[in-house]
Amino acid sequence: MVQENGFINSQGKLPLVSFGVISDVQCADIPDGRSFLGVPRYYRHSFLVLQRAVQKWNEKRLKFAINFGDIVDGFCPKDQSLNTFKRIVNEFNLFNGPVHHMIGNHCLYNLPREKLLPILNIPSHDNLAYYEFSPIPQYRFVVLDGFDISAIGWPKDHVKTIKAVNFLKERNPNSDKNCPTGLVGRERRFLMFNGAVGKQQLEWLDRVLQDATKLNQRVVICCHLPLDPHAASNEALLWNYDEVIDLIHRYDCVKVCISGHDHKGGHSVDSHGVHHHVLEAALECPPGSNAFGYIDLFEDRLVLHGTDRMRSREMVFGC
Template sequence: MGSANGLVSAQGKQPLLSFGIISDVQYADIPDGRSFIGVPRYYRHSILVLQRAVQKWNNHQKLKFVINFGDIVDGFCPKDQSLNAVKKVVNEFQIFNGPAYHMIGNHCLYNLPRDKLLPLLKIPSVDGHAYYDFSPIPEYRFVVLDGYDISAIGWPQDHPKTMQALKFLREKNPNSDKNSPAGLVGLERRFLLFNGAVGKEQLEWLHGVLEDATKENQKVVVCCHLPLDPGASSEEALLWNYDEVMDVIHRYNCVKVCLAGHDHKGGQSIDSHGVHHRVLEAALECPPGTDSFGYIDVFDDRLSVFGTDRMKSTDMIFTL
């Protein structure tokens, strides 16, 4: 993993805090395969990537916490192995010498329903929701969104949120296979079963958190499994209502960076309001012997990503 020493000495100051990052481990004890567009996937190797990540994070010594950006196990994991597979990966995160924060992704929900998954991931939850915030230092607040709040996966089949999601998909995607974007054009290609939306209550909660962060003069980092900006992601990977979420975010000047997973190739953009968007490259797609994880140094005026192999290192410098 790259060292921040050169950057710190050049800038003349130490980071306010540092934290580890990884996304889309998608572990399963099955032979290697390929994505629906033919990209190789290394299901057994991915947990080795995580193990090396934890070792590196612990050696770093100054990391305050780590964040996993979702999809802890893969949807092809045999269902009779799902519970043990999730526990196995969670146990690897627990070897880290500090807190590990998780968020849910579609592959998590293919394996276990919310009521079983959230306690395993130690996600603070009310009524099955998986959004929360935390403030590791007074200057910064981290907001973790539940991108599958409105979703056809994860909730019971007769749950109102499932019904709402299925109705939405019927209106937006005419294909019998709701995971197919065939015939959908441009940004409409996000209306797929493996994506989801942030619900009304969560949007109101986000308003409140950002209003409070503004009063406290905090900078905010928003984290979501699903990307929130078309400039950083393929259309097929976006949150269904990313525009509504960003409308809330853009009403406040406190949000500086949005981090996401899901779109395995990764990406980066700066939107029209100067908010940085960074999508993290997937651990699942690392050939044996290569890695995709890293850490972020947080400064008053920027976040600096230090990645390994597939995960690109980059600076996100923002206006104060």
Template sequence: MGVSSSMGYENGTVSEEKKQPLVSFGVIADVQYADIPDGHSFSGVPRYYRHSLLVLQRAVQQWNEKRVKFVINFGDTIDGFCPKDHSLAAIQRVLDEFGAFDGPVYHMIGNHCLYNLPREKLLPLLNIASHNNRAYYDFSPIPEVRFVVLDGYDISSIGWPQDHPNTIKAMNFLKERNPNSDKNSPNGLVGLERRFLMFNGAVGEEQMRWLDNVLQDATELNQIVVVCCHLPLDPGASFIESLLWNYDEVMEVIHRYNCVKVCLGGHDHKGGHSVDSHGVHHRVLEAALECPSGTNAFGAIDIFHDRLLLSGADRMESQEMVFCSYMEQQDLCTTRCLKAHN
């Protein structure tokens, strides 16, 4: 459902909500800046590497005008085609633009970031406080709401040293599940197996335990939780080829609790939305990289007690996501179980 809003958030038609939100924040995904000529994805979709920086500049201006409390950048800050000797300069240029925002910016890592820089260099630049170069964390901008940022490349063949246990684990995982010599090719893979590609990754066991503990704590504090990950967590919201390898295991942990209302992601540039079997909304954000000259893809999100309202600019679809009540979630789970039994 679309929403109308001033200050450039034009994509929608629903009347402005009069009640004040609990908190408002800005979102942008897949800037993938590089100081190189425009190009195309492997499937032929145009990509505008220099223009994406202008999209970010306009986003920062409008976030400041709207006075959102903070911003979340959903990863892939620079592009994999960025010349490696220019990687540091390119990411610094993007971070300088984020620095013009009048508030904190929370970053996450994506595959294109890791093509350019190893974790030990990348995480300090993104101001991600890490333990052993892990990039997952949580924060509460207000007592009623908690954000959980997952590291979707915890188990990955990119970003870690070649001999790191997580690299070895990822390569063995891919060898078992993807018979192609090019591990970024889904040829011959069927259905959900098509997610087993090298440009994706997985959440490791330590992070999974951490997630369980965080959600248990949030439940005890009666918090609304928004889970953020560069990689999508539901097949209904994205192409199969963009999913986290073990999205199902992550969602099994999330579904143990009623506190998680929305999962936000990037990576799949076209964007998407779904509501899963437990009533959790999944919203994948449209990429800034694929905006032709003069167009935008960014947004501002208002969180209320009963819903989340995304006001998107231009190519980012606006959306109202109404939270399921506890009883509605139980009804959905019962229906799902009955269908599985039958």
């Protein structure tokens, strides 16, 4: 049975818009396993979690949904990757509204960008995966490409791959660049399964936030990789999270940043009053449990209605 976890209303007001959320489905037709920390992972059951999410979103007649990345696991046999992606995307497409996808590291373990982005219907130029949309005049959503600079997903001889590899060599002394041994505090983010937002994307984000400010829009930033160390593990952070946050803090329009990647979830409010929320992973739901939800947007707050393992939360940010 699907039960909502801690339903919160917002003073009886109707929301401006409502949309579905899910993260880290990481489906694969393989036996259950564990993370490097020993946390159980349910690769086949996560597909059922997605099915229940889509059913719930349709029952609620939500306007759109956002997938926060990693819909196919890196352990998926490579000869099954393409068909597994198509199967998962087809399930998302049963939702009676648009689904906005973003890429995660597990996506890039399976398929190169030139194959991945069309399957996910991500609007792209030069195989970059950042974009924005405005479902209602009062709000703008910005989807960042957290693997813009990355050692995965781009061709090995691509300038972005070379830049990322050199970046990691300078900051991570381990031969296995996914190993944080010897790294201290926030330096532990310098791992190959993370990435960075590049200069061109930062300039684009600056222009978008300028425009949103002129239009008096509130902005929700979406990125697979978390942007605030107080909301996520050091090992899960965007490499240049500080640079992105410094840009966000130049504007008052950004109210909420939502991420995936750090499967346990988390929440914080930063020094400028911006909420940072990390969604719990669908992958780590034992059989019969769920981790998905839907969000009501109001003028002065966002209300997340979580299901089972996805915690509910009301994020008040004022006008």
